[in-house]
Structures are given as structure tokens and as C-alpha cells.
Amino acid sequence: MNLSFSHKTFNTQFKIYKGKTMSVRPLTDEQLKEQAPVLFTEQPHFETSDKYHFVSSIDVINEIKSHNWHPVSVQQSSVKDEDKDGYQRHVVRFRHFEDLLNPKENAVELLLFNSHDRSTAFSISAGIYRFVCSNGLVIADSVFESYKIKHIGDRANDIHTAIDKITSFKPQLEYKINKFEALKLSTGEREAFAKSSIALRFPEHLEVDYKDLLVPHRDEDNKDDLYTTLNIIQENLLSGNVSGVNKETGRRFTSREITSIGKDKEINQGLWDIAERISSIKEPEMALAA
Template sequence: MSVLPLNENELRNQAPALFTEEPHYDVSDKYHFVSTIDVISEIKSLNWYPVSVEQSSVKDEDKEGYQRHLVRFRHFDDLLNPQENAVELLLFNSHDRSTAFSISAGIYRFVCSNGLVIAESVFESYKIKHIGDRYNDIQTAIDKITSFKPQLQHKINSFESITLSQAEQESFARSSLPLRFEKHLEVDIKDLLVPHRDEDIKDDLYTTLNVIQENLLRGNISGVNNVTGRKFTSREITSIGKDVDVNQGLWDIAERIASIKQPEMALAA
């Protein structure tokens, strides 16, 4: 269950955009460039270490090296003593104005290697300005996520304590469909509830959230296009933006379910 931080060579091989040293030529003169790899070094100095990285594919080759990228960090304590779930720091950036420089909160679930992204209704993304005292901005954001860790772990425990009936699980799956499928694409919601490991054969809210998330993201869900009548099979989501939208949408649905099943939890939040 242990994991080692990525070294500089691994970062460079997996996401060269992290090392870009100037903005795309198409940005305005008002744009103030911030080097992602410099920020990674600053975050590491605050005891958060990069454990995974990805960058978006580009249709326009001219944007290669400037595209959106995501770096996930884990705290030194969680690397030293890994638990079932780890709170992560998510850094988003691009060098072509396509993505705001921001830090968000996430959860890594070791049993399925799923990386959740917390909805902004729970933890608001902290935007890092391209001007001003960048180090203080970053330190403030990291301090905020660090202080939020116990609250987030309590949230996970609360979700795990909420049992869902089969009908409620299906309602969760049905509510999640618009996050991935357009209205004319019909799928069997029960396919979204199929677990892929014994550890996920449970009926609690947190496990249901993770099972649906995995099925939406990994694809291989069959359905019918009601406009053309053709059958289709969903593909794995590889877009950083779509991945985040699905994750945050699922977390929002889980929050609404929790507020119905345990109103006192919503009042305490």
C-alpha cells in the first residue's frame, strides 16, 4: 500500500508541460507566467510530495508543452503511515490560459486506486494568482487543506456509516448519468453498480460512490443511442477536465443523499 514520491525524471517523462519555462505566445502581455515545477518545489518544502501527474492531450500541436496538467500531492505523514484513504492536494495549471492555476482537495482510496476530487461545495478550490506574493498564496492554500484533513476524514467515516437500500443505490446511479451520458444515450443503471473487487461488495454510501465513479471513469458501459438506434460502449475518460467534473458531481450527489439519510450531519457541516 506504500507509495514513493515521483522524482524529477519521472515528472519530466510523464508530464513535460510541468517544465515549460514561458507562456504560450498567444497569451496577452498582462499574463504573468508561473513555472509549475517551481511551485512543485515550494509545495515539497511544505511537506507535500508529488505522487502522480498527468497532462492533457492536444489537438493543436502548437499547444504541446503548454496544455492543462494535474499534479497530485500527498503529505509526508500519509506517505510514512498510509491508511485506507489519504487526503491529497491537487494542483491544476496550464501555460496557455486554458486552466486557472488552482489548488483543490482530493481523496485517494488505496483499495481501488481511485482518486476522488472533492466538490467545491465542500472545499472551495483556492486560486493561485499569477501576480503578487505567490509563496504566501500557496502556503495559505496548503495550510487550508492541511487543517481540512480531519474534517474530510470525518466526512468519509460518515458516508461509510450510511447504508443504502438497493433502490437508493439505483437512485444514486440514475442521478449520476448526466455527468457522463447525454439524454439520448440509454444505459442500464445497474451496470454502474457492479463492483470490481470483493472489498466493494458493500451497501454504504462511500463504497457506492466509489463503485459508480470507477464505472463512469473506466468506461466499458454498454447502451443504446436512442436517436440512431445503435449500440455503444463507453470509453475510459482521459480528459482531466471531464474527470474532475464527474468526480465533483458524484460528491455533490453523495452530499445530498447524506443530508436526506442523516439530516443531523448536514446541519453539523
């Protein structure tokens, strides 16, 4: 697929990719505060112990920005307990300056996960953003282990080490995407991928047709490679609207969109792990073909 943009200047607020509008300018502090006020919380939840060492998310964001990674999206969890509002789980996605300046079909991202109520470990992970469908993948820990940032010790050094690790891993991840795109899957292999992914989203008593997970939502996804298959299944699992039957009650249901930060990450990492296993099985075939 070829990139087609209306302009090539970094200062342009939006660009068009295959008819989709995407922001190419980092989020400002004002935008971050509007979309996720929790980032600017200045103290931990009152139920945390005295041993809990608070680290401000906005301080970490500013530290990451100083290493040429810029925030492009943010999400904070909804809360049932109003006392937790302002302390809940949140995630910020960063993109490197080079990828903002020269966007490609897939961008390696840095993801910051945190909370101020001990519900989420403070960590930095690797991810991928796919422009054609606005999918945000999260790399499985088996490939890139999330770097846990401790709430103690030399905070700046911890963050610097994590950023260095992901920055150095970026070329390897881009190579892996290309390898996944080169791996063609048979119909049976694509179906096996879909079947293996069902448990990531649906418990045993909810029965769905695995074929529904392989239905593409755009012409660009009418392909049979591993990477496209991964993204099709991911989009169907996360966006919802998959119909099925509750085997215990006999009632039909339609899945809803996944909005939980934790569940989104779990499904993404699980799908990437399945794709890695498929790749390891298919690689000998590629070697023989070469």
C-alpha cells in the same frame, strides 16, 4: 478492511495492498519530467497576452514540497494542436508525508491544476485516494472550494495560504469519509444515486442502464454504504465499458475510459456533490437511530 503491507519502511519503493502494487515514494524531478514535460515549461504560450503573468508549475511543486506534501502522480492532457504541446492542461496529485509514512485505506490529497495557455485556471483542490481500487476522487466545490492561485501578486503567499487551508481541512475530510462509510443505503437509494449520476457522463440521447453503474469490480466492494457506492459508480463512469443505446440513431455503443483531466474532475466533483446531498437526507435517520 485491514491494511496488509510487505514492509513498513518509508524508503521501500513499492508496497502491496490487497494484491495491488502502489508507489509510496514521491516522484523525483526526473520522473516528473519524463511523465509530464509541461511541468518544466519556462514561458507561456505565445498566444497569451502581455497581461498574463506566467508561473512555473515546477516552482509551485517545489513550494508545495517544502510544506511536506509530495507529488505521487501526474498527468498532462494530449493535444491536437502541436503548437500547444508543452503548454497544455496538467494535474499533479500530492500526498502528505504522514500518509506516505503510514498509509491508510484512504489518503487525503492535494491536487494542483494548471496550464500555460490559459485553458485551465491555476488552482489547488482537495482530493481522496482510495488504495483498494486506485480511485482518485476530487472533492466537490460545495464542500471545499478550490483555491485559485492568481498569476499576479505574492505567489508564495497564495500557495502557502492554499496549502494551509487544505492541511487544516484534512481531519474534517477524513471524518466525512468515516461518516459516508457508516451510512447504509437501501437498494432504492443506491439506484437513485446511480440514476442521478448518469447525466454527469452521458448526454440525454445516450441511454444506459443505471444498474450497470452499480456493478462492483472486486469482492471488497460488495457493500451497501454510501462511500463504497460512490466509488463503484465513479469507477464505472470513468473506466468506461458501459453499454447503452443512442436514442437518436438506435445504435448501441460502449463507453470509453475518461482521459480528459477536465471531464474527470467534473464527474468526480459531481458525484461527491450527490453523495453530500444523500448524506444530508440520511443524517436525520441516523440521529433518530442513535
